[in-house]
Amino acid sequence: MEEVQKKQAISLSEVKEILGKVDPEDMDQIQRWTYDYVSKFASIEPKDAKAMKKQLIKECELTEDEAVEIVNIRPTSLAELRSFTFGWKKLILAETLEKMLKIIKGQS
Numbered sequence: 001m002e003e004v005q006k007k008q009a010i011s012l013s014e015v016k017e018i019l020g021k022v023d024p025e026d027m028d029q030i031q032r033w034t035y036d037y038v039s040k041f042a043s044i045e046p047k048d049a050k051a052m053k054k055q056l057i058k059e060c061e062l063t064e065d066e067a068v069e070i071v072n073i074r075p076t077s078l079a080e081l082r083s084f085t086f087g088w089k090k091l092i093l094a095e096t097l098e099k100m101l102k103i104i105k106g107q108s
Helices: 012-020 029-041 046-060 064-073 078-088 094-106
Strands: none
Touching: 012 029, 012 046, 046 064, 046 094, 064 078, 078 094
């Protein structure tokens, strides 16, 4: 078994990019299932996902996990965004939510 060298939250697009470099014949069953899943649900380019994640962390003071969740889901309205951030159990100001939506829509 390989040793974990680094643990980091990454978006579906980034997973697709990583697994896309592996020959499907060399993948195990879980890797193939994961690649099939991310191929269907990753909706933006990996470089755009990375940029969006960095911007959300920097400008909206999100954790890396929170930013990845927003990048993967890419909510389109304040109500939808609030439904995700509500589960984080921390207060996020309306102006921060607006900024988050602007970042999401800017990368679409």
